[in-house]
Amino acid sequence: MTPEEQEKLQASQRSRNKALGLVLVGLVVLFFALTIVRFPDAETRAAAAAEQAK
Amino acid sequence: MITADHSVALPTEWRDFLALTKPRVMSLVVFTGLCGLLAAPGHINPVIGFAVILCIAVGAGGAAALNQWYESEIDAGMKRTAQRPIPAGRINRTNARDFGIALSAGSVMIMGLAAGWLSAALLAISIVYYAVVYTIWLKPRTPQNIVVGGGAGAFPPLIGWIAVTQEVTLMPIVLFAIIFMWTPPHFWALALFVKTDYAAVGIPMMPVVAGETSTRRQILIYAILLTPVALAPWFLGGAGVIYGISAIALSLAFVGFSLPVGLRTSAVDDAMKPEKRLFAFSILYLFALFGVLVVDRFAANAGWIA
Numbered sequence: 001m002t003p004e005e006q007e008k009l010q011a012s013q014r015s016r017n018k019a020l021g022l023v024l025v026g027l028v029v030l031f032f033a034l035t036i037v038r039f040p041d042a043e044t045r046a047a048a049a050a051e052q053a054k
Numbered sequence: 055m056i057t058a059d060h061s062v063a064l065p066t067e068w069r070d071f072l073a074l075t076k077p078r079v080m081s082l083v084v085f086t087g088l089c090g091l092l093a094a095p096g097h098i099n100p101v102i103g104f105a106v107i108l109c110i111a112v113g114a115g116g117a118a119a120l121n122q123w124y125e126s127e128i129d130a131g132m133k134r135t136a137q138r139p140i141p142a143g144r145i146n147r148t149n150a151r152d153f154g155i156a157l158s159a160g161s162v163m164i165m166g167l168a169a170g171w172l173s174a175a176l177l178a179i180s181i182v183y184y185a186v187v188y189t190i191w192l193k194p195r196t197p198q199n200i201v202v203g204g205g206a207g208a209f210p211p212l213i214g215w216i217a218v219t220q221e222v223t224l225m226p227i228v229l230f231a232i233i234f235m236w237t238p239p240h241f242w243a244l245a246l247f248v249k250t251d252y253a254a255v256g257i258p259m260m261p262v263v264a265g266e267t268s269t270r271r272q273i274l275i276y277a278i279l280l281t282p283v284a285l286a287p288w289f290l291g292g293a294g295v296i297y298g299i300s301a302i303a304l305s306l307a308f309v310g311f312s313l314p315v316g317l318r319t320s321a322v323d324d325a326m327k328p329e330k331r332l333f334a335f336s337i338l339y340l341f342a343l344f345g346v347l348v349v350d351r352f353a354a355n356a357g358w359i360a
């Protein structure tokens with residue numbers, strides 16, 4: 001492998017890793033936001049607790 | 055003498071993975087899905103709404119990747135598709151298949167967690183419908199393949215709507231039917247003026263199998279049948295007068311553009327002007343119809359109309 005080819009290979013790997021990294025960060029943010037949004041409010045939690053107590 | 059190729063195979067670039075998801079098709083999918091979501095009665099948290107649209111888009115991308123995985127040999131034989139990542143050798147088939155499966159499974163999972171398992175099940179059905187029923191089973195077998203394929207493109211507004219209401223009602227099914235009836239005239243108009251080499255690779259496209267005259271007649275028939283379907287949301291009370299009047303005007307124009315296409319025959323070296331006009335208008339038609347459906351809902355919510 002010539003040095004130029006080596007460099008090309010590494011540049012291509014870097015850009016691919018960067019893209020994958022962005023996707024993973026995006027997923028983390030999405031799951032965090034979904035968790036906050038879907039977390040049951042006090043009313044729902046009270047209802048669930050009452051259900052369990054029965 | 056050394057004849058072996060010592061050049062290094064570069065790892066697949068992320069752009070090729072992106073190309074595998076057919077981003078341009080995705081834009082229509084995102085738009086109709088978003089319109090279904092916004093036109094539905096009720097409220098959805100914006101974060102969940104975003105996740106729903108994202109899942110619809112990624113699911114469509116996964117199905118598109120599986121489609122290209124299965125059709126890579128066919129694509130290699132046609133000029134229009136020979137430069138896609140798999141036939142051009144920029145990505146290997148197994149990686150494309152795994153990428154498609156990962157996107158499909160991931161989008162269904164996240165859809166289920168974000169918006170409930172009814173929406174997730176519908177997304178899964180739409181992916182299987184496109185990647186298996188359409189691509190593997192019916193596309194190579196019947197000239198009605200575009201009619202069948204239209205069903206796959208018709209899922210997004212239905213999924214978007216049901217993600218809000220959490221139940222299957224008549225309105226989302228009508229939205230499905232609108233795109234289903236719209237696809238054949240839209241695609242066959244294109245097939246008439248783009249001379250693709252489907253015949254060479256054994257895909258039975260309508261103009262190739264049934265001939266131009268029959269295709270033109272069927273374009274007109276679908277355009278006429280589309281009109282009552284497009285008006286159905288108004289009759290059913292799922293949309294108001296803004297939608298109703300716009301749908302009448304748009305549908306009349308659609309039939310108007312289809313008439314010259316349906317009734318004429320092309321000459322040698324024909325410029326195919328009416329076909330190109332119909333194709334261009336068909337895209338405008340769908341965007342306008344769904345856009346107006348959302349405007350109608352917003353107007354109703356704001357109390358401007360009854």
